Amino acid sequence: MAAKNNGTYIATAAAVLLVPIVLFLHTLSPSPLPLPKPYGGPLPSATPPKEIAVYSVIAGVNHRVEAFGYRGGSLFKRRDFSMVGALVKHPKGDLLIDTGFGRHIDEQFRTLPFRVRAITFYSLWRPAADQLRDIGYDPKSLHAILLTHSHWDHVSGLPDFSGVPVWVTAQEHEFIKKSGDMDFCRLFTGIRYEEYGFEGGPYLGFPASHDVYGDGSIVVVPAFGHTPGSVIIFVTLSNGTRYAFVGDLVWQLEGITDREERPWVTRRDADTNAEANRENLLRMIALKERMPELIIVPAHDMRGFAALPKLSNLSNSTAASP
C-alpha cells in the first residue's frame, strides 16, 4: 500500500513539474499568424533627392538563441541580435535612426532589472558616435536622432550625441517621462526631446504618417504596441529602393517571412500592448505581400543590417553634412 502511495506521489510530482515545462515549450513552438490579404491601397509617390543614402551603424550585439526571437526558432541555435543605428543622409539634414549601444553601456546595463540582466549577454563593438568620428563625420552635425522607440538597447548612445535633438512621438515622450525599468532615458540629463505628430494621411496601410522633409523620402508611421509610441520609418531612395525600419515590431525577419511573433514570454515582458503590436505586424506582412521588393529591417536582425551599405563606404570627403 505504501509503495502504491509512493508511486502516486511521484506521478503527481512529475506531472506538477512537467506540465508547466511542456506548456512553456509549447509557447516556443511554431504558430504562424494567418496570412492577411495583400495591401490593396495606393502606392505613395516620392521624389527623393539623389543624394539620399542609408548606412548601417552596428554598435554591438546581444548573444541570444533563435527561440528568443520568434516562435519556432531553435533553443539550441545561437543568433546574435544587432544593436544598431542607421544613418540616413539627406541634403536637408542627416538623421540617425536609433543609436544602439553607446559608450556607457556597461554602467547603464547595471541599472537594468535582474530578469533582463540574467538572460542578456552582450558585446560592445564600437558606439555609433565613435564610428561616425572614425570616418571624419562630426556627430554633432546630425540634424536629429529619430527613435523607433525608447527601450534601453535603442537609446544607450543618446548621451554620446550631446546637443542633437531627439525626435519622438508625444506618446513615446510620455512613456519616457514615466521612466520604466527597461529604459535608460531616466539616467540621462540634458537630452532635447522634440515631439512630432502625424499630420499626413494613411500610408501603405498605416492610418497616418509624418513626411519628414515633404519629399516622401523619409516617412514615419505610428506602429504603437511594442511601446506606447513606437514607429516604423520608411526610407525611399532615388532609385526607388524602399526600406522599412520597423524597430522592434519583430526581433527577427522570421516575424515577417514566417509570420511568427515573439514567443509568449518575451511578448509579455517586452510589449506594452501585444495585441496592437500584432495588428501592426499583420499590416507589415500584408504590405510585404504586395511589395516583395520592400526591404524590411528589424532593429535586431543582423542579416537586415549586414545587407545595408556600411558606414565605411562614406568617404571622409563626403561625410560632412551639408
Ligand SMILES: [Zn+2]
Ligand atoms: Zn524594444
Ligand SMILES: [Zn+2]
Ligand atoms: Zn530592442
